[in-house]
Amino acid sequence: MRRWRGIIVPLVVLLVAEITFRATVTMSDSLAPPSRAVGALLGALADGTLLANTARTLAGMLGGLAIGGIAGLAAGIAIGFSETLRRASFLTIELLRPIPSVALLPLSLLIFGFGYSMEIAVVAFATFWPALILTQNAVAQIEPRLIEVARLMGLSRLETAWKIVLPAAAPRLMTALRLAAGLALVVAVTAEIVSNPQGLGHDLMIAQETLRPERMFGVLLWVGLFGWGKNAALLRLERWMFSHRGEVDTSVAA
Amino acid sequence: MPDSKTAFSFEGVHLELGGRPILQDINFAVKRGEFACVIGASGCGKTTLLRLLAGLVKPTSGSVRLGDQTVTAPSREVAVVFQDYSRALLPWRTATGNVSLALEAIGVPPAERADRIAPLLAKVGLTDHAEKYPSQLSGGMQQRLQIARSLAQDPSVLLMDEPFGALDAMTRQSLQDEVLRIASERHATVLFVTHDLEEALYLGDRVIALYSNPGRVARMVDIPLPRPRDQLATREHPEFLRLRRELFTVMEEIHA
Numbered sequence: 254m255r256r257w258r259g260i261i262v263p264l265v266v267l268l269v270a271e272i273t274f275r276a277t278v279t280m281s282d283s284l285a286p287p288s289r290a291v292g293a294l295l296g297a298l299a300d301g302t303l304l305a306n307t308a309r310t311l312a313g314m315l316g317g318l319a320i321g322g323i324a325g326l327a328a329g330i331a332i333g334f335s336e337t338l339r340r341a342s343f344l345t346i347e348l349l350r351p352i353p354s355v356a357l358l359p360l361s362l363l364i365f366g367f368g369y370s371m372e373i374a375v376v377a378f379a380t381f382w383p384a385l386i387l388t389q390n391a392v393a394q395i396e397p398r399l400i401e402v403a404r405l406m407g408l409s410r411l412e413t414a415w416k417i418v419l420p421a422a423a424p425r426l427m428t429a430l431r432l433a434a435g436l437a438l439v440v441a442v443t444a445e446i447v448s449n450p451q452g453l454g455h456d457l458m459i460a461q462e463t464l465r466p467e468r469m470f471g472v473l474l475w476v477g478l479f480g481w482g483k484n485a486a487l488l489r490l491e492r493w494m495f496s497h498r499g500e501v502d503t504s505v506a507a
Numbered sequence: 508m509p510d511s512k513t514a515f516s517f518e519g520v521h522l523e524l525g526g527r528p529i530l531q532d533i534n535f536a537v538k539r540g541e542f543a544c545v546i547g548a549s550g551c552g553k554t555t556l557l558r559l560l561a562g563l564v565k566p567t568s569g570s571v572r573l574g575d576q577t578v579t580a581p582s583r584e585v586a587v588v589f590q591d592y593s594r595a596l597l598p599w600r601t602a603t604g605n606v607s608l609a610l611e612a613i614g615v616p617p618a619e620r621a622d623r624i625a626p627l628l629a630k631v632g633l634t635d636h637a638e639k640y641p642s643q644l645s646g647g648m649q650q651r652l653q654i655a656r657s658l659a660q661d662p663s664v665l666l667m668d669e670p671f672g673a674l675d676a677m678t679r680q681s682l683q684d685e686v687l688r689i690a691s692e693r694h695a696t697v698l699f700v701t702h703d704l705e706e707a708l709y710l711g712d713r714v715i716a717l718y719s720n721p722g723r724v725a726r727m728v729d730i731p732l733p734r735p736r737d738q739l740a741t742r743e744h745p746e747f748l749r750l751r752r753e754l755f756t757v758m759e760e761i762h763a
Contacts, residue, residue, distance in 0.1 A: 398594040405561060405581045406612035406660065416608065420599045497640040498598045 285467035294471030303456065303475060310452035313369055314434075314441040317376020322433055324377070325384025326426070330418070332385070333392030346385070354379030355443050362448050372444045372452075379440040380433040387429035391422035424498065427491045434487060438480055453479075514539045514664055514696035515560055515578075519569035522555060528721035529555050533569070535715060535724065539663075542690055542697045544711035546704055546754075548762050552722025553700045557666045560698060561587050573664065583613055586657035590669040592649040596641040602628060602652050603637045609659035627655040630689065647678035651685070658689070665690070667699045671706070680738055683710060687736060704758055708750055709736055716757050726757045 267287040274286040285293075297303035332338045354375055365371035399421055403413040419426075445454025453476055460469035516536035522529045530552045537543045545553045558564045559571050562581040571578040573585065586609075589595040596605050606624045615623065628637050631651035633644075641649050650670060657665060667686070671679040687710060690697050701707050707714045708730055716726040730750060732741055741747055 396594050398589065398591060399597065401563065402595055402608075404563065405585075405587055406609055407581060407583055408612050412612075416611070417597070420597070423599070495599075498642060 281466065282464045283466055285470050287470070289467040290470035290474060292471075293465070293467040294474055297456075297468065297471060297475075303453075303472065306451070306453050306456045307475070307479065309369075310438075310441050310445065310454070313372035313444070313449075313452060314376060314437040316369060316373040317441065318380050318434060318437040320373065321377035321380030321437075322384045322430065325381045325433075326388050328381075329385045329388025329390075330392055330414070333389045334418075339389075346382075350382045350386075354440050355447065358444055358448050361444075367448075367450055372441055372449050375444050376437050376440045380437050383433050383436060384429055387432065388422070388426060391425035391429065392418065394425065395421045424491070424495050427487070427494065431484065431487045431491070434483060435480070438476075438483065442476065512538050513572075513574070514541065515571070515573045515698075517556070517559070517569070517571055520559065520566045520571060521568045522552075522559065522564065523567045530559075530566075531721040531723050533722070533724060535727065537696060537698065537713075539696055540694045542687075542699065542710055542712045543715060544699045544701060544707035544713070545715045545717060546701055546707045546758070547717035547722065547725075548719050549702060551717045551719035551761070553702075553717055554668055555722070556717075557587070557668050557698060557700050560664070561585055561666055583660050584662055585664045585666060586660055586662035588650075588653050588657050588665070588667045588670045590672045592646070592653045592670075592673075593641065595653055596649060596656075598641055601638050601640055602633055602644070602655075605641070605652055606656045606659050609656050613660055623659065627659055628652075630658070631655045631685065645678075646674055647682060650674065650682060654686070654689070658693075662695070664696045664698070667697065669701055670699075672701070672703075679706075684736075684738065686710070687734075691734070704754055705742070705751065708732075708747060708754070709738075709741060714750075714754060716754065716761060718761055725761055726754070728754060 271287050274284065278284065294303070328342075332342060357375055357378055358371075361371040361374045365374060395418060399417050400413070403417045408416065441452065442454040442457075445452040446458055447454075449455065453472060456472050457469055460466070460472060513536045517533040520533040521531055533556065545556060547553045555564060559566060560573070560578060562578045562585070565579070573582060576582075597608065600608065603621075603624050606627055607620050610620045610623060625634070625637070628634050631654055633648060633651055633655065636644060636648060641652065644652065654670075670686075671682050674682065683706065686697075686699075689695070699707070699710055711730050714726075714728045714730060715724060716728075717723065718725045728750065732744055732746055
């Protein structure tokens with residue numbers, strides 16, 4: 254019973270919205286009661302359009318996350334270990350990082366045109382920075398004693414990276430992945446709303462342009478469920494990977 | 508002074524860190540198979556002494572020698588057991604995996620590792636806990652695991668940095684006896700750092716007391732107590748009590 258307690262508040266909110274809507278509004282081009290939104294959601298799921306759009310958004314999101322995440326991870330490890338690299342890259346990072354990723358949408362559209370490439374490029378840019386910063390941070394927080402143990406045993410640099418650094422940083426890297434995945438979803442949907450005519454963001458724009466608020470609310474509900482499901486899956490993965498260490502940081506939700 | 512029987516020696520060692528003298532004029536040699544204990548107040552440089560011998564720190568002047576070689580970097584001949592076992596063990600590896608790390612480092616083929624790990628874990632009484640992670644082991648067991656790991660690289664010199672400082676009295680005593688047994692079985696040379704005078708007397712063939720600021724040798728005393736040592740008989744031995752009294756005065760001087 255206890256684990257279902259969290260559902261009470263959303264249910265009450267939906268119920269109040271439903272009652273208020275039915276009591277006050279008769280016709281609307283901008284709002285829809287929860288019942289019709291759920292109906293539209295089920296309809297969109299049944300006819301396959303929503304799932305197809307979800308797959309496109311997921312592809313843009315994962316493609317960008319893979320590129321941005323792996324590049325950020327590699328750069329973060331390199332910078333985390335080399336004072337020279339850190340000094341050399343500091344200013345560049347601090348100048349590029351504050352650029353809002355969505356500000357690059359026009360440029361990305363100009364370079365790649367419509368389609369996956371422009372969306373993936375912007376998601377990759379957006380996720381690269383948190384991946385870089387959090388990896389650097391994870392490397393910096395590795396227990397120095399472990400590095401000393403590696404030195405004493407005579408492990409090579411590569412062995413130390415593979416056997417000590419990566420596993421030691423893994424819990425923090427998973428947290429970074431969770432944060433970056435949340436950001437990737439936001440940026441992917443934004444790209445689709447602003448310029449890329451595909452995926453869930455575009456679905457929302459069509460609903461707006463064709464004056465179908467119920468579809469809009471239905472898709473919004475779906476995006477919320479999608480984000481929640483993604484986060485829950487990553488958290489489960491994290492717990493499963495690191496349960497014996499007692500090191501999972503669940504305080505950071507994405 | 509050093510000859511073929513010398514396991515390691517400090518020869519005129521000075522060490523400064525950030526312009527501050529940490530160790531001054533350290534001169535002593537430890538014979539093969541000898542159990543040497545270093546005592547002193549915290550911050551007197553006794554851990555630094557151990558880190559010099561491990562090759563983690565280089566002396567400002569003088570030399571640290573291991574056998575007939577000058578120590579310049581960590582060597583597989585020397586293994587270290589740290590006080591903070593929970594930080595020195597790999598939390599993502601089981602007991603077996605942690606011992607395996609030392610074997611991987613010296614290039615033991617995977618097929619041979621299991622046969623070498625089992626006897627090491629048995630030696631420290633962890634056979635039944637081989638597949639547990641460090642977080643599932645008590646402090647005493649984690650320290651036993653660290654000892655097993657240090658033995659895996661088959662060192663000729665074992666350095667122990669206040670290894671039992673964080674353990675309760677009973678666990679500490681049983682580990683003292685285990686270390687004595689292991690050291691005598693392997694004829695290992697041990698440099699054991701502690702701030703506990705009685706522990707030093709109980710374990711050592713020799714006790715080296717250090718002054719603080721900077722660390723200097725205050726007194727070097729041979730401990731001619733019979734072996735094997737026994738928690739009751741040794742600690743009640745008249746010679747033990749006499750040495751304890753003698754060194755207690757030195758310790759008071761050190762802490763003053």
